[in-house]
Amino acid sequence: xxxxxxxxxxxxxxxxxxxxxxxxxxxxxxxxxxxxxxxxxxxxxxxxxxxxxxxxxxxxxxxxxxxxxxxxxxxxxxxxxxxxxxxxxxxxxxxxxxxxxxxxxxxxxxxxxxxxxxxxxxxxxxxxxxxxxxxxxxxxxxxxxxxxxxxxxxxxxxxxxxxxxxxxxxxxxxxxxxxxxxxxxxxxxxxxx
Amino acid sequence: xxxxxxxxxxxxxxxxxxxxxxxxxxxxxxxxxxxxxxxxxxxxxxxxxxxxxxxxxxxxxxxxxxxxxxxxxxxxxxxxxxxxxxxxxxxxxxxxxxxxxxxxxxxxxxxxxxxxxxxxxxxxxxxxxxxxxxxxxxxxxxxxxxxxxxxxxxxxxxxxxxxxxxxxxxxxxxxxxxxxxxxxxxxxxxxxx
DNA sequence: CCCGATATACACTTTAAATTGTACAAACTT
DNA sequence: AAGTTTGTACAATTTAAAGTGTATATCGGG
Numbered sequence: 001x002x003x004x005x006x007x008x009x010x011x012x013x014x015x016x017x018x019x020x021x022x023x024x025x026x027x028x029x030x031x032x033x034x035x036x037x038x039x040x041x042x043x044x045x046x047x048x049x050x051x052x053x054x055x056x057x058x059x060x061x062x063x064x065x066x067x068x069x070x071x072x073x074x075x076x077x078x079x080x081x082x083x084x085x086x087x088x089x090x091x092x093x094x095x096x097x098x099x100x101x102x103x104x105x106x107x108x109x110x111x112x113x114x115x116x117x118x119x120x121x122x123x124x125x126x127x128x129x130x131x132x133x134x135x136x137x138x139x140x141x142x143x144x145x146x147x148x149x150x151x152x153x154x155x156x157x158x159x160x161x162x163x164x165x166x167x168x169x170x171x172x173x174x175x176x177x178x179x180x181x182x183x184x185x186x187x188x189x190x191x192x193x
Numbered sequence: 194x195x196x197x198x199x200x201x202x203x204x205x206x207x208x209x210x211x212x213x214x215x216x217x218x219x220x221x222x223x224x225x226x227x228x229x230x231x232x233x234x235x236x237x238x239x240x241x242x243x244x245x246x247x248x249x250x251x252x253x254x255x256x257x258x259x260x261x262x263x264x265x266x267x268x269x270x271x272x273x274x275x276x277x278x279x280x281x282x283x284x285x286x287x288x289x290x291x292x293x294x295x296x297x298x299x300x301x302x303x304x305x306x307x308x309x310x311x312x313x314x315x316x317x318x319x320x321x322x323x324x325x326x327x328x329x330x331x332x333x334x335x336x337x338x339x340x341x342x343x344x345x346x347x348x349x350x351x352x353x354x355x356x357x358x359x360x361x362x363x364x365x366x367x368x369x370x371x372x373x374x375x376x377x378x379x380x381x382x383x384x385x386x
Numbered sequence: 387c388c389c390g391a392t393a394t395a396c397a398c399t400t401t402a403a404a405t406t407g408t409a410c411a412a413a414c415t416t
Numbered sequence: 417a418a419g420t421t422t423g424t425a426c427a428a429t430t431t432a433a434a435g436t437g438t439a440t441a442t443c444g445g446g
Contacts, residue, residue, distance in 0.1 A: 007326060007330075010322075010323050014320060014340060015340070021312050028301060028302075051423075052422095061406050064405055067424085070424090088421090088423090089423075108221060119214050126207055137200075147211075159373065160291065160370065160373065177357055179353060180349035256437075
């Protein structure tokens with residue numbers, strides 16, 4: 001630790017570290033790190049920021065900010081906020097950690113289930129076609145039946161995933177794994193600013 | 194769909210599609226797609242495979258197989274199985290979808306909590322140091338206090354994540370979101386082969 | 387103790403994802 | 417209507433991740 005740093009710089013250093021930490025966590029969620037930097041920037045600013053300000057704070061191009069904020073709004077972890085007298089789009093972000101987890105987790109897995117159910121649909125059709133082909137030998141038919149079973153098992157699994165998603169999305173998860181009581185309280189005045 | 198394909202080829206085509214589907218899903222879990230191809234290869238083979246066989250089935254290099262299987266064993270979704278009369282390492286994989294989800298989910302989030310708790314530790318120390326510096330003005334101290342609160346909130350959140358991990362790892366999740374009854378039954382004779 | 391077989395270390399190549407810069411369209415100002 | 421300001425499309429570049437090939441250490445069998 002550089003002892004010559006003044007206290008303001010040390011504070012900035014801490015904030016930067018937190019920002020990188022959130023960025024890294026976004027990667028673990030399966031999303032671009034830049035999302036984390038944007039969240040940190042807006043959080044520390046304490047107000048909605050526009051694309052130029054975000055580019056400034058993150059040290060990235062405005063183009064990238066545009067891309068990332070679009071992605072974030074699509075997941076509902078950022079939203080535009082009207083600012084009087086300004087033509088620029090200003091963005092706020094979800095600041096509740098629990099909610100961000102839930103939102104990103106569910107967005108990811110919803111996508112997965114939709115994709116997989118579509119594929120299973122196609123596979124089922126393809127298998128039925130093979131099965132009904134008059135050239136199908138008993139051996140072939142037996143193998144088709146196994147693959148059909150696999151497909152059904154896969155669908156059952158994705159139904160379970162859907163229910164998991166629903167468990168989080170509905171907030172019911174907190175019934176089984178409660179938030180820390182302190183955070184429970186905070187919710188009450190979260191929108192005071 | 195190419196009508197000239199014979200039925201065996203059509204079956205292979207379905208299997209290949211499933212393999213790619215699992216591969217794609219691994220990416221959504223945040224792991225390399227190749228893991229999915231390895232799982233599919235071993236599943237369809239119906240027995241433990243060695244690195245050369247896996248390279249053959251996946252069309253990839255043996256080196257890559259070595260890397261991926263090491264990664265998989267580290268997550269406990271693959272394990273070596275002794276095969277009499279062979280010097281090669283043979284691998285089996287976890288075939289239960291639910292369990293694979295749980296294993297990969299918990300591996301990922303455990304890593305995240307460990308990493309973040311370490312960082313919060315450092316940040317707390319750094320903030321304490323700033324706070325106790327005799328040059329710290331009241332404004333600085335006030336800001337440190339806010340950052341300290343943030344840090345504590347972060348730790349509370351990661352404690353919650355740890356509990357979520359435990360919920361899955363302990364299989365308690367199935368109490369709240371049960372498996373499909375059919376899969377529940379299957380468990381009983383899963384190890385018959 | 388040497389030989390062939392195996393897995394992997396390591397440096398390199400390829401592929402995919404993140405990021406940028408330029409150009410332009412839409413909306414606003416005068 | 418000409419001139420700004422803003423956001424973003426699109427192609428190009430950079431960076432990071434996945435994958436390969438050669439070289440080598442390790443092990444078991446003769």
